[in-house]
Amino acid sequence: MEEPNIEYILKLSRNEEAIKQRFINILKFELPIEIDAYYMSLRLNKWPQTMTCIHKLKNKIAILGLENSYHLADEYEKSNPNSRKDLQIEFEKTLTLMQHFVNCL
Amino acid sequence: MNCIIIDDEMLARAVIAQMISLHTELNVVEEFSNAIEAIKYLNKNEVDVVFLDIHMPDFNGFDFINTIKNPPKVVLITSDKNFAINAFEYDCIVDYLVKPITEERFEKAMQKLNWRVDTSKKDDTSLNDNMPVEKTNEFYVNINNRLIKIDIPTITIIKAKGDYISIKTDTTSYTVHTTLKKIEEKLPKNLFLKIHRSFIINTKKIIDIEDNSVLIGKDVIPVSRGNKPELMKRLNLL
Known part of the structure; x- marks a missing residue:
C-alpha cells in the first residue's frame, strides 16, 4: 500500500516552518471530524451525505499524496450505495492510514 | 483586487489563501465555509474576485453564481473535472482549478484573471471617455x-x-x-x-x-x- 507524505504541504509552505505547521494543524483538526462524519452518515444510511464526506476526504487523500487511494475513493464516491464493499474497505483502510500518519506529524 | 474564498473545507481554504498570498495584487478580505454566508456578505460588500468551490452541501457553487445579481469574477475550484464543464455557461467564470491545486496551475489562472480584469478596465475606460466604441470583429x-x-x-x-x-x-x-x-x-x-x-x-x-x-x-x-x-x-x- 502507498504511504502518505507531506510533499505537497512542504512545497506549498516553501520551507517556512510556521506555514507548514499551520497546514498540519488544520489537517489534525479537520481530518478526524470528516472521518467521523463519514462513518456517521454511513451508519445512518444517508448516502448523499456519505458521498459528500467521501468527496471532502478525497482532497485530503490527494494532499497527502495517496494517488491510487484517490482514484479508488473517486470510484467509491461514484458507486451505488452498498454495491462496492471492496471499495468501501479500501477507502476505510486509507482513512485509518491517513489518521495514523497525521497523528504522528 | 479584493477577493473572498468560499469552500466548506478549511484545508482547501488555507491552500488557496496561501497561493493568493504570493500575489500582491490580490487581497483576501473574507473566507466562508458556506455559500449562503458569502451571499449575505456580498449583499453589503463588493469584491472583485471569488474563489469558489463547486461541490458544497445544500448550496453549491453554481447555485451561488445563479443567486448573485452581478457576480464578480469567479475562479472555480473543484475535485471533479466534469462539474467544470458547466463553467463555460457563465461569463463571470475566469477559470477552474482542480484539487489538489498546483502552484503552476494557479499561476495560469491568475494570468487569465489579470487578462480579464485588464480587458474589463479597457472597456470601462473607453466607455467612460465617451470615445466611439470600436465594434470588435x-x-x-x-x-x-x-x-x-x-x-x-x-x-x-x-x-x-x-x-x-x-x-x-x-x-x-x-x-x-x-x-x-x-x-x-x-x-x-x-x-x-x-x-x-x-x-x-x-x-x-x-x-x-x-x-x-x-x-x-x-x-x-x-x-x-x-x-x-x-x-x-x-x-x-x-
Whole structure:
C-alpha cells in the first residue's frame, strides 16, 4: 500500500516552518471530524451525505499524496450505495492510514 | 483586487489563501465555509474576485453564481473535472482549478484573471471617455483551456449540437461548449441570421436559396418556415 507524505504541504509552505505547521494543524483538526462524519452518515444510511464526506476526504487523500487511494475513493464516491464493499474497505483502510500518519506529524 | 474564498473545507481554504498570498495584487478580505454566508456578505460588500468551490452541501457553487445579481469574477475550484464543464455557461467564470491545486496551475489562472480584469478596465475606460466604441470583429472561444480567436466575418455557419455548438469558418471548424443563444448575442445582427432553431448563418456567405434550404459552401442548411420572410428581406433581390 502507498504511504502518505507531506510533499505537497512542504512545497506549498516553501520551507517556512510556521506555514507548514499551520497546514498540519488544520489537517489534525479537520481530518478526524470528516472521518467521523463519514462513518456517521454511513451508519445512518444517508448516502448523499456519505458521498459528500467521501468527496471532502478525497482532497485530503490527494494532499497527502495517496494517488491510487484517490482514484479508488473517486470510484467509491461514484458507486451505488452498498454495491462496492471492496471499495468501501479500501477507502476505510486509507482513512485509518491517513489518521495514523497525521497523528504522528 | 479584493477577493473572498468560499469552500466548506478549511484545508482547501488555507491552500488557496496561501497561493493568493504570493500575489500582491490580490487581497483576501473574507473566507466562508458556506455559500449562503458569502451571499449575505456580498449583499453589503463588493469584491472583485471569488474563489469558489463547486461541490458544497445544500448550496453549491453554481447555485451561488445563479443567486448573485452581478457576480464578480469567479475562479472555480473543484475535485471533479466534469462539474467544470458547466463553467463555460457563465461569463463571470475566469477559470477552474482542480484539487489538489498546483502552484503552476494557479499561476495560469491568475494570468487569465489579470487578462480579464485588464480587458474589463479597457472597456470601462473607453466607455467612460465617451470615445466611439470600436465594434470588435472577433471573439475568443475557450477550447481545451486555450482561448482561440475567431474573426467574425469568416464565420459561415453555426450549428447547435446538444450542449455544444459547431462554428464553421472559411477555413476551420470549432466545437465550443455554449449555446446558440449566447453566441447569437455576440454576432452583428446585420450579418448573421438564425434561420432554423439549430442554425445561424452568415447571410453574406449564401450561394443560393432553394425552397426551404440555403447553400453555403458545400453545406445545405434548412430554413424554418417562420424564418424565411426575414431571410428574404435581407437579400438584395433584383
